[in-house]
Amino acid sequence: FATGRGGTTFDPAIERSENSLKPDAILYFTDGQGPPPSRWKGTPLLWVLPAGISSEHLPGEKVYIR
Numbered sequence: 001f002a003t004g005r006g007g008t009t010f011d012p013a014i015e016r017s018e019n020s021l022k023p024d025a026i027l028y029f030t031d032g033q034g035p036p037p038s039r040w041k042g043t044p045l046l047w048v049l050p051a052g053i054s055s056e057h058l059p060g061e062k063v064y065i066r
Contacts, residue, residue: 008034015039032058 008030017026018041025044032047032055045060055062 010034010037011039014043014045018043 010028010030013028014026014037017023023043025046027046027048029048032049032053036057036059040059047055047058047060047062049055049062049064051064051066053064
């Protein structure tokens with residue numbers, strides 16, 4: 001079971017992935033407690049989040065786990 005503290009800055013990992021790695025998609029395992037990415041270029045993005053987390057502020061698709 002993973003727990004988080006919130007306040008994650010998602011931009012560095014997404015920006016590095018899109019600029020350097022050129023992935024087909026990005027999967028982000030997170031507690032979702034951070035501001036939405038501001039530098040996302042549109043690579044398909046899947047957030048893997050704990051169940052019960054409010055994540056409407058995050059772009060892309062979401063999957064919730066227990």
